[in-house]
Every structure is written in structure tokens, then in C-alpha cells.
Amino acid sequence: MKNPIITVQSLKRTYLTHIGLLNKEKKLVEALKGIDFEVYPGEIFGLLGPNGAGKTTTIKILTTLLAPSSGQAKVFGFKAFGEEKKIRPRINFIFGGERSLYWRLSGLDNLKYFADIYKIPRKKQTELIDDLLKEVGLYDVRKRKVETYSKGMKQKLQIARALLNDPEIIFLDEPSIGLDPVAARTLKNMIRALSEKGKTVLLTTHYMQEAEELCHRIAVINHGQIIALDTVEGLKNRVKNEQNSSQMPNLEDAYIHLISEPNIA
Ligand SMILES: Nc1ncnc2c1ncn2[C@@H]1O[C@H](COP(=O)(O)OP(=O)(O)O)[C@@H](O)[C@H]1O
Ligand SMILES: [Mg+2]
Numbered sequence: 496m497k498n499p500i501i502t503v504q505s506l507k508r509t510y511l512t513h514i515g516l517l518n519k520e521k522k523l524v525e526a527l528k529g530i531d532f533e534v535y536p537g538e539i540f541g542l543l544g545p546n547g548a549g550k551t552t553t554i555k556i557l558t559t560l561l562a563p564s565s566g567q568a569k570v571f572g573f574k575a576f577g578e579e580k581k582i583r584p585r586i587n588f589i590f591g592g593e594r595s596l597y598w599r600l601s602g603l604d605n606l607k608y609f610a611d612i613y614k615i616p617r618k619k620q621t622e623l624i625d626d627l628l629k630e631v632g633l634y635d636v637r638k639r640k641v642e643t644y645s646k647g648m649k650q651k652l653q654i655a656r657a658l659l660n661d662p663e664i665i666f667l668d669e670p671s672i673g674l675d676p677v678a679a680r681t682l683k684n685m686i687r688a689l690s691e692k693g694k695t696v697l698l699t700t701h702y703m704q705e706a707e708e709l710c711h712r713i714a715v716i717n718h719g720q721i722i723a724l725d726t727v728e729g730l731k732n733r734v735k736n737e738q739n740s741s742q743m744p745n746l747e748d749a750y751i752h753l754i755s756e757p758n759i760a
Contacts, residue, residue, distance in 0.1 A: 498572075499533035500664060500695050501540075501557060506530050506566035508552050526552040528719040529566060536663075539686065539696045541710035543703075543750060549719040550699040551590070554666050557697070558588045570664065584613075587662040589653045591669030596641050602628065602652050603637040606659065613660045627655040631685070647678025654685055664695040671702055683709060703747035713746075717754050 508527040514520045527549045534540045542550045555561035556568050559579035568575040570582045596605050606624045628634040631651040641649060657665055671679045686709055690696055700706050706713060707727050715723040723730055727746055734749040
């Protein structure tokens with residue numbers, strides 16, 4: 496058995512939010528209530544759960560963008576909080592809802608800009624960027640402004656951006672949100688290809704079919720707790736047994752059953 500590439504132990508994160516008309520009242524939100532999981536090299540690991548379950552919080556901690564309140568998150572054996580510099584050059588991420596491209600710049604200029612940020616030597620940039628543009632199928636439109644790109648093309652550019660530093664782990668937070676079926680399938684094929692190249696992928700999605708087709712293992716998270724962690728087959732079997740059913744559920748059925756179970760904690 497290989498060593499895990501990501502280790503999460505008793506991870507907690509709370510947020511202090513201000514509520515009330517004058518923002519005078521404070522409320523503590525327990526976004527993560529102490530979660531544990533491991534991800535192995537080359538895996539496509541799915542994090543599934545309803546809105547507000549704690550998926551983005553988990554990814555923000557693992558990508559060193561957010562500090563945990565307690566517990567431990569390690570990437571390549573390094574602490575996500577405290578040893579960020581050892582982790583950052585070796586990972587990359589796409590946050591679905593966020594705009595991390597410059598729409599006024601061309602696709603090509605975006606990649607040049609980020610290549611500078613990732614400190615990729617100028618001499619290496621031209622060939623690398625051309626290769627990535629070809630890989631994601633944007634070479635012919637590389638000189639067009641991103642604002643003229645379709646959503647699917649923007650997402651392909653995000654993937655190219657996320658591959659600039661040849662990361663060992665790619666974190667994808669709802670990457671397929673809002674994509675049409677053709678673009679979603681292209682993205683799915685790209686994710687699979689990354690895993691086949693040995694990259695580790697941590698993926699969140701609300702599309703159960705996508706998760707079912709892609710993920711080697713899945714953690715189902717609800718109200719800041721992991722309520723199930725298994726292979727797709729394992730999750731389906733568990734629900735089949737719990738429901739005493741003769742028919743094998745699909746992942747969507749299994750997921751809905753799992754998240755509607757009474758909260759044990
Ligand atoms: N910056 C923040 N300030 C206050 N509460 C937050 C913040 N970010 C997330 N939360 C809360 O933490 C919980 C988990 O959020 P999140 O990790 O974004 O869930 P998910 O990605 O699964 O939808 C939610 O209740 C959310 O409202
Ligand atoms: Mg989220």
C-alpha cells in the first residue's frame with residue numbers, strides 16, 4: 496500500500512459570523528466538526544455533500560488558503576498550515592464559482608501572466624503554454640479575449656492554468672458547474688486523463704453521475720462530518736443492504752439515502 500498523499504485528522508474549522516441588523520451579534524459556525532480521511536497518489540477522490548456541508552472549507556485548508564481551527568491536514572506529509580511553502584509549488588486548484596482569469600486578456604496572455612506568477616522561466620514558457628493550449632483544445636483561439644470564450648472554453652483555460660506548474664495534486668471545487676453536456680464530458684475526460692498520468696485529483700461536484708463515473712473513492716460529507724467513505728460500489732452496497740433492497744441503487748439514490756439519515760452526532 497502506498498503512503499497517503501493527503502492526510503486529514505480530526506480536522507475542525509469554525510467561523511465567527513456577525514448576525515443581526517447591526518451585525519452586533521456573533522454566531523459560531525462549525526463548518527468542519529472533526530473530519531478524517533486519506534487520499535492516495537493517483538486517486539480521483541470525490542467529496543460529495545449538500546451546500547454548506549464543508550467541502551470548500553476542506554479544500555481551502557488543503558490548498559493552504561485557510562487555517563484549521565484544530566486537527567491536522569497534511570499534504571505530501573507537510574502541514575497545510577505551517578509548511579505551506581513546501582506544498583504550494585506542487586499543487587494547483589480550480590474553484591468553480593470564482594473568477595480567476597482575466598477576461599480582458601487573451602487565453603494566451605492569461606497563461607503567460609500565471610506562468611510568471613508561478614515563476615516558470617520565460618525560456619520554458621512558450622513551449623509549455625503552446626503544449627497546454629493544444630492539450631485543452633484552445634490553441635486556435637489562444638489570441639482571443641477570454642470574454643469572448645464560452646463557459647466550457649473558460650473552464651478549459653482554467654485547467655490549462657492549473658496545469659502550468661505540473662502539479663502532483665489538483666483540487667477541483669465544483670469544476671463542472673454550469674457546463675453544457677458536451678463541455679462537461681470534455682472536462683470529465685480531462686480529469687480522467689490527469690489521473691491516468693498519475694496525478695491525484697480531489698473533486699467536489701453535485702453531479703452524481705460524474706462522481707460515479709470518475710471517482711475511485713468518495714467521502715460523503717454533511718453538516719461538517721463525514722458520514723460515509725468508500726468506493727462507489729461500496730457506498731451502493733451499503734445502501735442496498737440498509738434498504739434491504741434486491742436492486743442495486745445508483746450513486747444518486749445511495750447519496751440521497753445517506754444524507755437523509757438522521758444525524759448521528
Ligand atoms: N468565510 C466564512 N464566514 C462564515 N461562515 C462561512 C464562511 N465560509 C463558509 N462558511 C460556512 O461554513 C459552512 C461550510 O461552508 P462551505 O465549506 O463553503 O460548504 P460547501 O462548500 O460544502 O458548500 C457553511 O455553513 C457556510 O455558511
Ligand atoms: Mg463549496
